[in-house]
Amino acid sequence: MEDELIVSLPNVEDGFKTLVGDYINQKQTKLLALRKGSLSREDFLEEVREHIKMNMHLPEDMEEQLLSRFEEYVFGYSRLSELIDDPEISDIRVINFDKVRIKKNGKRMDCRIKFDDEKEYRQFVDYVAMKNQANISNLNAIQRFTDAESHPDFILRFTVSMPIVNSQNSPYLCIRKVPKHFPLMSELVEKEMLSNETAELLVKSFREGSMLICGGNSSGKTTLLNALKETIPDDVAVLIAQQADELTSRFHPDTMFMHSLPGNSESKANYDLKNISIAGLTMDVDYFIIGEVKGEEALYLLNAACTGQTCAATIHSTSADRATDKLVDYAMYESRYSRNELMRMMDCFKTVVFMKDYKVAQIFKCRGWNEEKKELDYEQIL
Secondary structure, three states, X not given: OHHHHHHHOOOHHHHHHXXXXXXXXXXXXXXXXXXXXXXXXXXXXXXXXXXXXXXXXXXXXXXXXXXXXXXXXXXXXHHHHXXXXXXXXXXXXXXXOOEEEEEEOOEEEEOOOOOOOHXXXXXXXXXXXXXXXXXXXXXXXXXXXXXXXXXXXXXXXXXXXXXXXXXXXXXXXXXXXXXXXXXXXXXXXXXXXXXXXXXXXXXXXXXXXXXEEEEOOOOOHHHHHHHHHOOXXXXXXXXXXXXXXXXXXXXXXXXXXXXXXXXXXXEOOOEOHXXXXXXXXXXXXXXXXXXXXXXXXXXXXXXXXXXXXXXXXXXXXXXXXXXXXXXXXXXXXXOOOOHHHHHHHHHHEEEEEEEEOOEEEEEEEEEEEEOOXXXXXXXXXX
């Protein structure tokens, strides 16, 4: 009889799915209290232990296995945790419950990780959103958010799109991993992103005038900017505006970080990079950095550069010459200036760096505005 009773009990996997459903659907307040810090990890796990005992009636060894599995789920990212832990993996893309793609050492590939079924995957997506206080619904079908706390080594940048905007009846989940302990310039030289001579040139240029760093996805733009900003002298006040918390500081004592806050159906609060950039113009800032220019904030970056602040930013571009055009295009969303006037303002950006395949591919110095040709005059120095 005893053997028959044990066989009829759910296994750890079934118990885990039930437990996840209980906490997502019925006990969300406990998860939110944990996230906000009003409930300690120890008290939360003790509460979970009692919930298991009262509702699941499992053997003691299975209770401990289930508690351990749920602890990993809540404080990590369940089946994706080992991918997040792997320092060679930079990106994770979940296309379906049984199709997880990764970028490892710059190469995209399949991996063996998958969810059991669509229900488990959907529960996981709901939990990821709730854990990061993001509301996903038909009114908020595309959400971007950042988790800078869960992992000791990486900041996790999430993009979730729901089935209402997808061509398949399943969410898409993309995770970009940004190292917290980013490499300094000397380490980038060791990694062969650039030579020692080029590093010295860029550090000197970064201190002497505004700089634009451009390139494609995963080309090393943010990595280089992160390292360069650590070379700013301590007696310089720095403001960094960014959409996601990818730029961090290891040493500089006078750096302020601000990130955008998009509005949603539940809140009218909306602070985009434009709002932050306008605020930056009124603050006592010597160096103004935008993590990645994507829109109207370009105009205020240009204004800051033209009014005496040293500026830096990254921007997506397929070449160095197209980067300045792209930034001016963004500035024109908000500006009454003509295109020529904005291009003339771009001569404040004295250096343009083009990144490709995680290497400094080209460096251009701006020699000023050529009135005859109505264009910026650049000299390629690398």
